[in-house]
Amino acid sequence: MPIPAIRTRGLTKRYRDFVALDDLDLQVEAGEVFGYLGPNGAGKTTTIRLLLGLARPTSGKAEIFDRDCHRQTVEAHRRLAFVPAESGLWPSLTGEETLHILGRVQGGVDLAYRSELIERFELDPTKKVRAYSKGNRQKVLLIAALMTRPDLLVLDEPTSGLDPIMEEAFRHSVREARDRGQTIFLSSHILGEVEALCDRVAILRAGRMVEVGTLAQLRHLSALTIEATFNGPAPDLTQVPGVTRVVVEESRVHLQLQGPIAPLIEALASTDLQGLLSREPSLEELFLAIYESPIDFAQGHVSTAVAANEGNRP
């Protein structure tokens, strides 16, 4: 069995009595591009700080390629690179100097690839960090992480401040990394980025993981929007299993359907149906629903989506 890139067991972080991360069980397989999502303050950065050994877990453990994130930090760090959301770079060093010192500390820089990245991200390495814009500082961090071709890239909102062209360069670099077999753990608020890149995603809310799976699975879990038009007055569909949020407009019905579609088809068969439209929710709708719906912690998932996190891992 291959070693997973990231594995956490019951990982929990409390700040006094505030639970920032609650009992997280997460497994990211080697070679995956894994999206890590959630509203502000959900605990994404907290998770990453625990994975990097910057913070101590209150309980539970985390491993990177089977190395304990806390006790074998250096061994774990040999195989990963991290891009933070905010730069702590030294203002008086130039981009080039920054890449040099970071490369020396990390080791194993692919110099040719580094030059390629500098060109791809259109970075002027002679400028001092203090003179860089936010986006340019982010580029330095991205290049510094990518240039060593680590087995695992941990990215916390890596594209904040990047323009659309650079966003594209970023996506290209991530795909390139994936094609080389590198694993990517991507925390992001940009859904388009997640949709374009990620094989699987996990969704975090208030410190709890509420969903994990492929995007297709998540879509499947969520409600279908259905619009039915009838010749004549609309029948009563509220009693059909799985149907919710029924809105009747004369001969037209809007409804949401969760679970199997057969009972609805059966109910419609005996009516004078003129047209039927069904569509999956957009990614935005899906996430808004998950981010906003009330949390049912007892069941460990949000109520709009049907359960069954277990067994979703490929």
Next chain:
Amino acid sequence: MTATLTGPRSDETTPSGRHPSTIIARQVGREAVRSGLLWGLAFGVFIVLQTSAYTSQYKTPVARAGLARAYGTNLGLNALLGQAKAINTVGGWVEWRFLGILSILGSVWGLLTSSRLLRGEEGAGRFDLLLVGQTTRGRATIQSLTGLAVGVMAMFVPILVGTIIVGHGASVGLHLGQSLALSAALISGSVMFLTIGSLTSQLVRTRERAAAFAGTLFAVAFALRMVADTVAGAHWLIWLSPLGWIEESHPLTGHDLSPLWIVLDMTIITSVATWRLAQIRDVGAAVFSGSDTSAPHLRLLGNPVTLAIRLARSTIGGWLLSVAAFVILIGATAESATADRSGSSGIGQALGRLGAYGSSVADYLGLTMLMVALIVAMIAATQMTAIRREEADGHLEVLLVRPLRRSSWLAGRVALSVLILVVTGVVGGLGTWIGAASQNAGISLGALILAGFNVVPPAIVLLGLGAMTYGLWPRKTGVVVYGYLAWSFLIEMAGGLRKVSHWLLNSSVFFHMTPAPATNPNWTSATIMIGLGAVGIFFGGFSFLRRDLQTDAGEMS
């Protein structure tokens, strides 16, 4: 180039309903008040306790005249605190002693506080937010200066209360006007160096450099006053030193407060210059900024320790230069300062710590090395706060997410700090020797180099205390190290009075250092101090390895 940010929109208010146009003043003011009030209280209490100790110990005019004879000819005290002229009266004694002590501590407080609140905050980018569309750079600077002024007031009030309490004592008898004049003179060092620190904050880019620059000016002012007060015929030099103006103000024994007006003029000029310079530079930049682009210089970029050297080299260089200039000057005047005074301080021994310095050249240089010890300890404090700031500003995280052990980083950083302390001590000894040798003072190079090593152990203790705090309560590092340093200094100054208990004296780290070259270094207590420091570093490091990294946007110390 003038301020080009969007003009003030005074009709806007923050969610709390206050005008955003005063945000900077309120933010700087809040921090300055917190610190000013704390130190003001400490000084106020110090003044009351010291004066009551003096009046109860020296009850009769005869006793006071005896003290005046001893102190008046005590070269070390004259060098450190200014000339002790009319100290046979309580007023004269109060004036001499507290002006001498507070002009030193207050000035250092002033330059550290203003460089921290102006340059430190701006460097961390926290002013950018405030400046966007809400105010201009010139106005922001006026606000900062206003905030600092409020901080000075917070320091002034407890000092005034202290002098009024002292003034009410039967044997002192000050009227309110005198208490006011005395208190004004007592805070004038703080006022001047707050504005000088504000000015240097416009000139250079980092808080460390701004403080080092202002610190150099302080060292020059101090050295000038010291020479003026000890070398016969050189007293006119006092008018070249801002600290000299404070000494010359004599708020209780003199009739002419005009030197304080010079202080005020100086403060106004510096403030206006600060304001003008702020207008001609960019936010986050400085007048002497250097270029924003450069060809790569990869020297010293091989590992985190050399990186720390590279980032701090100009600040460290500044410290070394001012120490060297200070000791060479003092060394060169040691002969003439001590020429006609030998044997005049016979009862000094009985008067305690500072009085124990006699009047030979060696004694005088021992006192000089005590001052070097203060500076070296101060550098230890700045090193520990710099270590904390690397974490607070997120630089440490950038390194530690890579294959670098926390323990190696901290060990390297502390070792570098120790090296800086040793080099500074040795430069102090060497410089003193160069100065003294130029006058054939007859103190050997070996003795002065040893004296240079001798000043390092107290700084190591401070480093250990800082490391311990850093491991356990990282955000308190600055408060603890500077607090203990100031405490030790005050105890050292208070030591001249017999009433001070031995326990209190022991709590000053400098008490455990012998005044080499006046006496031989005490290597036993030096070893103990180094051991204590090492224990602190070890346990601090141990806690550091086991805690969360704490970056902090709101940290101000």
